[in-house]
Amino acid sequence: MLVRRHQAAVYRVALRVLGSEADAEDAVQDAFVQAWRGLARFRGDSSVSTWLYRIVTNRCLNVLAARRPTQVLDWDVPAMDSDPARVAEHRERFAAVARTVAGLPGEQRVALVLREVEGLSYEQIGRVLDLSLPAVKGRIHRARLNVLKEAASWR
Amino acid sequence: MALEDRNDPVLACGAPFDALVDQVAEHAAPVDAEHQAGCEHCQAALQALSRAWGEVEFFARQPVRVPAGLTVRIMTEIRALVARWGTAAVLIGARGETRISESVLAQVARRAALLVPGVALASALGASVDPADRSRVRFTLRLAIMFGPAVDTLADAVRAEISRHVSAHTGMRVSAIDIAVEDILADV
Numbered sequence: 001m002l003v004r005r006h007q008a009a010v011y012r013v014a015l016r017v018l019g020s021e022a023d024a025e026d027a028v029q030d031a032f033v034q035a036w037r038g039l040a041r042f043r044g045d046s047s048v049s050t051w052l053y054r055i056v057t058n059r060c061l062n063v064l065a066a067r068r069p070t071q072v073l074d075w076d077v078p079a080m081d082s083d084p085a086r087v088a089e090h091r092e093r094f095a096a097v098a099r100t101v102a103g104l105p106g107e108q109r110v111a112l113v114l115r116e117v118e119g120l121s122y123e124q125i126g127r128v129l130d131l132s133l134p135a136v137k138g139r140i141h142r143a144r145l146n147v148l149k150e151a152a153s154w155r
Numbered sequence: 156m157a158l159e160d161r162n163d164p165v166l167a168c169g170a171p172f173d174a175l176v177d178q179v180a181e182h183a184a185p186v187d188a189e190h191q192a193g194c195e196h197c198q199a200a201l202q203a204l205s206r207a208w209g210e211v212e213f214f215a216r217q218p219v220r221v222p223a224g225l226t227v228r229i230m231t232e233i234r235a236l237v238a239r240w241g242t243a244a245v246l247i248g249a250r251g252e253t254r255i256s257e258s259v260l261a262q263v264a265r266r267a268a269l270l271v272p273g274v275a276l277a278s279a280l281g282a283s284v285d286p287a288d289r290s291r292v293r294f295t296l297r298l299a300i301m302f303g304p305a306v307d308t309l310a311d312a313v314r315a316e317i318s319r320h321v322s323a324h325t326g327m328r329v330s331a332i333d334i335a336v337e338d339i340l341a342d343v
Contacts, residue, residue: 003229012219025222032229033236097214116215141173144180144208151207 003032006049009118010056016113017060019102027063031056046127053118053128057110064106096154100147108143115140168196179204180211245289246326255325257282257292264294264332267320271312273304275340291330292321299338310334 010031014024034055046054081087101109114120114128126136165171174186179201191197244260246253261279268277276299285291294317300309318329 003226003233007225007229008219008221011221011225015219021222025225025228028225029229029232033232036233036236093210094214094217097210101214116211141177144176144211145173147211148176148204148207151203151210154207154210 002035002048006052007032009049010052013053013056013110013113013118014060016101016117017057017106017109018063019098023063027056027059031059034059050124050127053114053120054130057114057128061106061110064109093154097147100150100154103150104143104146108139108146111136111139112143112147166196166200168194170194170197170200172200175200175204179208244284244292244325244327247290253326255327257284260284260292260321260325260327261294263321263324264296264317267317268296268298268313270320271309271316273301273309274313275299275301276338277313285330290327292327293330294332296332296334297337298334299340300336302339302341306336310336 007028011024011028014027014031015021018024018027031052035052081090101112104112111125111129114125115122120128122133122136122140125131125140126133129136131139164173166175168190170187170190175197177183178185185191191201244255244257246255260282264282265277265279268274268279278297280295280297283293283295285293296313296317298310298313300306313334314329314332317332321327321329
């Protein structure tokens, strides 16, 4: 079933782009409802996952555009360790990069998440975002440079 | 090497910084491996980039827990939409929309068919609203007729009666009526 099969990826993108569980849940719900209503418009010229990525990233960009820039974000990092000190260090490392990613312009954030978190190819990202290959490469490259600029603040 | 205050597109050795960033992020082979291997500027930049990019990859690979109940929440929302929109005909008027479910349309068609002399039993298998134009409906009917009248004349009479009633009762336009005559009765 569409929702069960794809919700994890759709939610992951929304959470990493928006940085808030509540906003991500809303975005995912809106995305699936939109997908259901627009099902007739899915013409099979792209894969279902590409189509869902497209819907959820558009949704996320709308949320970001409407959001005040100072909004506080919550970072949920599953505890992978029983040692509380290591868990805390883990969270610290994660939050440092997450804050940097949250500071990127929305379009760069979306492209970076699709590439680094979802592991999509440049071609796939081009189909999701309706961009040419050079445009995708440029956007991801700019996102990487912007993220790396902040690296000194991570340690 | 400080990554934050790089304004120069090239390192002191002339190697392009952009290429090193992509090399590290993509885990790609160097463009000029021979130069890079022996160049202290390249090595320093690569080391700083690898350390920093490692943190990005750490961020990227953290698993995400899908909240419990998300599927249920999505499905509840979609089911509510289906119930509201799913199989209803829609007539858009100046003062609002009128929705008529397919089962109501099918009942109107069945009753209309029964008014035609010579029709003994009628069962409306379905009414399907045209998804592209929700004011148009197509019917499929099964009939048992009396022995006597010509079947095609009777079928046309049934079509005319259904179209008239459906349009009078519901305002819908009938795009087609498929009729299967499945039984012929000598007496009711």
